[in-house]
Amino acid sequence: MHNGTPSGTESIRAQNLSRVLTLLHRRGPLSRADLTRLCGFNRSTVGALVAELGELGLAYETEPPALKRVGRPSPLVHANNRIAAISVHPDVDAVTVGVVGLGGKVHRRVRYDAGSLPSVTETVNISKAVVEGMQTELAGMTRVIGVGAAVPGLVNSTDGSVLLAPHLQWANEPLAAALSTGLGLPARAANDANLGSLAESLFGAAVGASDVVYLNGSASGIGGGAMVGGVPLRGAAGFAGELGHTVVTPGGTPCHCGRRGCLETEVSLGRLLALLGLDHADQDQLEDAMTQNSSPALIAEANRQLDLLAEALANFVNIFNPGTIVLGGFLGVLHSFVPGRLESGVSAGAIGGLGSKVSIRRAALGTDLLLVGAAELVFSGLLADPASAGSL
Structure with missing residues (x-):
């Protein structure tokens, strides 16, 4: 009798999907042959996993570049960078908002210069206005799955509340909850330096x-x-x-x-x-x-x-x-x-x-650094369990 918990086979399949999508996200396009080598799976397993990620809307394949060698080259598998996150970085002089796709692809970045220290309410309102002005970019996305915020301060990673951001004069502010309400998407927040470090470790100089x-x-x-x-x-x-x-x-x-x-x-x-x-x-x-x-x-x-x-x-x-x-x-x-x-x-x-x-x-990520880091907050759940997203 099914009790709502995944079977051993389902759990292994979920782990395997996670492994393949995470590799595509962090390393960029890979051939099926690359995935077979990196994952240690057989070719038929990789083929089945790639097909499932395709059905979920999380990956797609393209023909490989022509190579001067015998045999049929393996198609290239890509993470779908049209699966996107909204990234928000409040600072003392500006609020920067971006649209970031799987693979760390920054589709658009807008810096809104603030005349004074932005409050949490102002940060949410600015973010909402900037997102509304990005309709052209967002219309081209398959789906926007959440909001990530990079904050210059101490952040409770469990609920995304800001315990203390002294330069912004924030204390005990429920930032993630406010962003979620304002933008109508799940939201998470974390310290900006930690997110920058993560982004450089995944995609940049480290x-x-x-x-x-x-x-x-x-x-x-x-x-x-x-x-x-x-x-x-x-x-x-x-x-x-x-x-x-x-x-x-x-x-x-x-x-x-x-x-x-x-x-x-x-x-x-x-x-x-x-x-x-x-x-x-x-x-x-x-x-x-x-x-x-x-x-x-x-x-x-x-x-x-x-x-x-x-x-x-x-x-x-x-x-x-x-x-x-x-x-x-x-x-x-x-x-x-x-x-x-x-x-x-x-x-x-x-x-x-x-x-x-x-x-x-x-x-290496330049002005995109904290936006890419904040997006990782959003993508982490999807990468851990790609099938949980349903068909995108």
């Missing part, structure tokens, strides 16, 4: 790396995270990775956390924007402005910030011994502005020669 330190710099400050042995460092309460509150200038600029001279107060986007005469800028706009207006004062400030960042990174190398450090947001722009300075500082500051062995990379 693919294949097991020991990584990630730092993201935005108008809100500097957030971070560490992956140790392939496992994200979470902490007892889930809030590990506040690397922006490492003190780099004892007795320096007061920080909202109550200390002085924290990394995020001494290395800040605001200091750069002030020298450029700008009120706000995303990282592309910042990079253009710094390239075109590289005054002696700007170069001096960039060098100062890079030297302090190098001091913090040397500490992180000594603590975590990462193989890779990934820098997102304005930190990546700084790194590119004066090539080599950061590497020299970290190499000189880390013990035992560890600093010369670590690879310091700019985040």
Whole structure:
């Protein structure tokens, strides 16, 4: 008698579907032969799984490019990037909203500059208005399955409530619930730096790396995270990775956390924007402005910030011994502005020669980084159990 729980065979099938769709999502188009090799399944099993994913609307096949070899080439299997998520990133100077498809494909990104700190209500209203203005893109989607939010603060991952986002002046705010009500879709939220780290590990500069330190710099400050042995460092309460509150200038600029001279107060986007005469800028706009207006004062400030960042990174190398450090947001722009300075500082500051062995990379996903990370919140359930979505 069927009791509503999956049988052993159904459970194995669900796991196998998950394995194939997750590979397509993370690695891009793969041939059936690739899937057979990567999954360890036989060809008929892979064929059946690909066919089922096709029936569910989650994958499709195309003819492979012509190859000069004997035999019929295997068709390419693609995750359906028209299965989409709405991503939302509130910050002190803007709310950015995107449409992201399976495979990390960003179909559209809109940055709405805010004149003042956006409240949760304003964040929801802005997101709703931007989504309504994206009807052309959304009409081309097979289905939008949820909303993911990347928040510069401490977030309860269970219910998506924001415990504290000091730069936004949010405390105990039910963000995910408010977004769900406003946009009419299931919604989840998490810390922006953790999501950025996840996105770079899946699609960017940290693919294949097991020991990584990630730092993201935005108008809100500097957030971070560490992956140790392939496992994200979470902490007892889930809030590990506040690397922006490492003190780099004892007795320096007061920080909202109550200390002085924290990394995020001494290395800040605001200091750069002030020298450029700008009120706000995303990282592309910042990079253009710094390239075109590289005054002696700007170069001096960039060098100062890079030297302090190098001091913090040397500490992180000594603590975590990462193989890779990934820098997102304005930190990546700084790194590119004066090539080599950061590497020299970290190499000189880390013990035992560890600093010369670590690879310091700019985040590969650029301005799409946090949108791609937020979308992973939405896609995680679908990837875990593709059949649960029903036919899309």
